[in-house]
Amino acid sequence: NAGVTQTPKFQVLKTGQSMTLQCAQDMNHEYMSWYRQDPGMGLRLIHYSVGAGITDQGEVPNGYNVSRSTTEDFPLRLLSAAPSQTSVYFCATGTRGTYEQYFGPGTRLTVT
Amino acid sequence: LAKTTQPISMDSYEGQEVNITCSHNNIATNDYITWYQQFPSQGPRFIIQGYKTKVTNEVASLFIPADRKSSTLSLPRVSLSDTAVYYCLVGMDTGRRALTFGSGTRLQVQP
Numbered sequence: 001n002a003g004v005t006q007t008p009k010f011q012v013l014k015t016g017q018s019m020t021l022q023c024a025q026d027m028n029h030e031y032m033s034w035y036r037q038d039p040g041m042g043l044r045l046i047h048y049s050v051g052a053g054i055t056d057q058g059e060v061p062n063g064y065n066v067s068r069s070t071t072e073d074f075p076l077r078l079l080s081a082a083p084s085q086t087s088v089y090f091c092a093t094g095t096r097g098t099y100e101q102y103f104g105p106g107t108r109l110t111v112t
Numbered sequence: 113l114a115k116t117t118q119p120i121s122m123d124s125y126e127g128q129e130v131n132i133t134c135s136h137n138n139i140a141t142n143d144y145i146t147w148y149q150q151f152p153s154q155g156p157r158f159i160i161q162g163y164k165t166k167v168t169n170e171v172a173s174l175f176i177p178a179d180r181k182s183s184t185l186s187l188p189r190v191s192l193s194d195t196a197v198y199y200c201l202v203g204m205d206t207g208r209r210a211l212t213f214g215s216g217t218r219l220q221v222q223p
Binding site: 004033035041042043044045059090092098099100101102103104105106 | 157211216
């Protein structure tokens with residue numbers, strides 16, 4: 001099992017460009033989430049999903065869109081990249097009945 | 113989710129026991145206490161979870177007093193590889209819950 005995979009590992013964007021960060025899981029978990037982590041800081045929740053077709057906003061949703069058409073995939077779209085979105089992005093999965101979540105390796109995004 | 117307070121950083125030496133305390137005065141009756149570990153350039157990793165008293169696994173122990181307003185993560189005989197950031201989280205699996213991470217405790221283990 002691959003667990004939680006994220007692509008790409010690194011990405012550089014220019015201000016105003018758009019892109020999609022991919023997250024996939026093979027654990028059949030209902031919950032999937034996107035977090036961002038700025039240097040020296042804790043993680044902040046962007047969006048999350050409790051199942052296919054259901055998404056909700058987290059703490060810092062502005063500038064990001066998500067959709068969940070399948071259990072396995074939860075892509076994060078940056079609509080118009082800004083330097084303030086330079087960060088490391090982590091995808092995580094979890095399952096009902098436990099507070100344990102499994103994190104992917106992260107995508108390091110730089111916006112110039 | 114209940115707010116948590118942890119020390120910003122701690123230093124230790126190899127072979128020592130490390131105790132990291134987390135305060136959560138507003139913990140709700142149904143809330144669980146969960147600890148995560150994060151190494152540089154990696155995503156957080158679940159360490160341990162508990163509700164009351166003491167929980168132990170192969171990695172750590174979690175001590176929770178009767179009033180549950182604080183908890184202590186205990187790492188026995190730390191090694192250099194335990195150098196990481198440790199996050200304390202409090203909440204419950206409500207079906208629509210999400211994790212709220214604070215700034216965590218940066219543990220530096222010296223040789």
